[in-house]
Each structure stands twice: as C-alpha cells, then as structure tokens.
Amino acid sequence: MSPNYMRSFSEGCLRPPTVIGQFHTLFFGSVRMFFLGVLGFAVYGNEALHFSCDPEKREVNLFCYNQFRPITPQVFWALQLVIVLVPGAFFHLYAACKSIKQEDILQKAFYTGFYIFSVFLRIVLEAVAFWLQIQLFGFKVNAIYMCDVGALEKNFNITRCMVPEHFEKTIFLIAMYTFTVITVVLCVAEIFEISCRRLGFLKLS
Numbered sequence: 001m002s003p004n005y006m007r008s009f010s011e012g013c014l015r016p017p018t019v020i021g022q023f024h025t026l027f028f029g030s031v032r033m034f035f036l037g038v039l040g041f042a043v044y045g046n047e048a049l050h051f052s053c054d055p056e057k058r059e060v061n062l063f064c065y066n067q068f069r070p071i072t073p074q075v076f077w078a079l080q081l082v083i084v085l086v087p088g089a090f091f092h093l094y095a096a097c098k099s100i101k102q103e104d105i106l107q108k109a110f111y112t113g114f115y116i117f118s119v120f121l122r123i124v125l126e127a128v129a130f131w132l133q134i135q136l137f138g139f140k141v142n143a144i145y146m147c148d149v150g151a152l153e154k155n156f157n158i159t160r161c162m163v164p165e166h167f168e169k170t171i172f173l174i175a176m177y178t179f180t181v182i183t184v185v186l187c188v189a190e191i192f193e194i195s196c197r198r199l200g201f202l203k204l205s
Contacts, residue, residue, distance in 0.1 A: 016088075017105040017115065018197075020190040027186065032179050033081065040074050043165065043172050047072075050164035053147055064147035064161050073137060073169075077176060080129040084183070087121035106197055116191055123187045130180045139177070141169040 016022055051068065054060040091114060095105065105111045143166045150157040163169075 015102065016190075017102045018190050018193050020186055020193050021119075024183070024186040024190065028081075028085075028183065032183070035175065035179070036074070036077050036081070039172065040077065043168050044072065044074050047164060047169075051161060052164075053149075053159050053161040060147075060149055060152060060159065061161075063149060063152055064145070064159065067147055068145050068161065068163070071136065073173075073176075076133065076136065080125075084122055084125045084129070087118040087125070091115055091118040106194060112194060112198060116194055119187050119190055119194075123184055126180050126184050126187070130177065130184075133173075133177065133180075137173055139170075139173060141166040141173065 016025060047069075048065055051061060051065045053064045094100075094114070095102075095111070100111060105115055141163060143163055145161040145163050147159050147161050148157055149159050
C-alpha cells in the first residue's frame with residue numbers, strides 16, 4: 001500500500017465524516033484507552049499474586065484463580081477495543097483504496113450506507129461485549145470466592161479464597177460498563193446525525 005493510501009487511511013480513522021464520529025474517536029482513543037491502560041493495570045496488575053486460597057499450596061491458588069478468572073479482565077477489554085475498531089478501520093481502508101474523500105462519504109448513497117453499516121456493526125459488537133462481560137464478571141466482585149477444588153483435593157471440595165481490592169474492582173467494572181453504554185449512545189447519535197444530514201435538517205460540511 002502506497003504512502004498516500006496510508007495517509008488517507010489514518011486521516012479517515014482519526015477524522016470521521018461526522019461531528020459525533022470525531023467526538024467518539026476522541027472519547028474512544030483518549031479516555032477509554034487511557035482508563036484501561038493505566039488504571040486497569042493498577043487495579044488488576046497483581047491480582048493473581050494476591051489472590052489467596054491456601055498459602056501452603058500454590059497449586060490450589062493457581063487452580064482457583066483460573067476458575068475465578070477464565071479470562072483476565074484486561075485481556076477481555078483489550079480484545080473488545082480492538083474488535084470494535086475493526087468495522088470502522090475496514091471502511092476507512094476501503095475509502096483509502098478507492099480514493100474517497102471524507103466530504104464525499106455523506107454525499108453519495110452507497111458510501112453513506114456502507115459507513116452507517118460499519119457504525120451499526122460497532123453497536124452490535126459493543127452489545128455482544130456488554131453481554132459477555134456480564135456473563136464473565138457480573139456487576140460486583142465479592143471479597144470471598146468459594147472455589148470448587150474437587151478435582152485437586154479428595155478431603156474437601158470447597159475452599160474459601162480472598163479476592164484482593166474487591167471494592168476497587170467493582171468500581172472499575174461499573175466504569176467499563178458505563179464506557180460501553182456511552183460508546184453505543186454515541187454510535188446511535190452518529191447514525192441519527194447522518195440521517196439528519198441526508199434529509200437536509202443539518203448542513204453537510
């Protein structure tokens with residue numbers, strides 16, 4: 001791919017054709033990624049080390065932590081951010097390869113429909129991620145986790161595990177749910193803005 005295509009692709013990703021889309025990029029790129037990258041590491045960075053079930057049996061701690069966290073929250077949210085970016089990135093890659101200018105996207109029906117479809121896919125992916133987060137992490141992190149160690153221990157099947165900084169993790173979970181909801185609202189608002197522009201209620205830039 002030539003440098004001109006790469007320049008057009010990067011400009012398209014950073015400067016979408018709508019005002020709300022540009023705000024979404026700012027919100028998505030700065031606030032959400034900063035929150036996850038910096039605060040997420042501070043809250044979850046050493047969770048596996050401080051997760052304690054039986055201090056004398058490290059294998060029990062590892063077994064129960066893997067049961068408690070089938071996937072770590074940082075990995076899940078990082079995958080969510082990357083996957084949600086794919087529809088928009090694909091559209092702007094297509095626009096760059098076809099040499100479509102940003103100002104032409106909302107003026108031609110095919111380009112507008114393609115762009116709206118990419119925004120709609122973002123909404124669907126965010127909704128799926130929201131549902132998966134509920135299934136994996138719930139809305140609250142309890143201080144005590146009851147671990148089923150029947151596969152390791154023959155004497156007893158349930159052991160109590162201490163979850164470090166459970167209150168901080170609960171706050172962080174709620175914040176990530178909130179970010180997902182805000183992103184979906186922005187995507188819906190962007191589709192509404194595009195519809196208003198196509199109908200003539202807003203002036204095309």
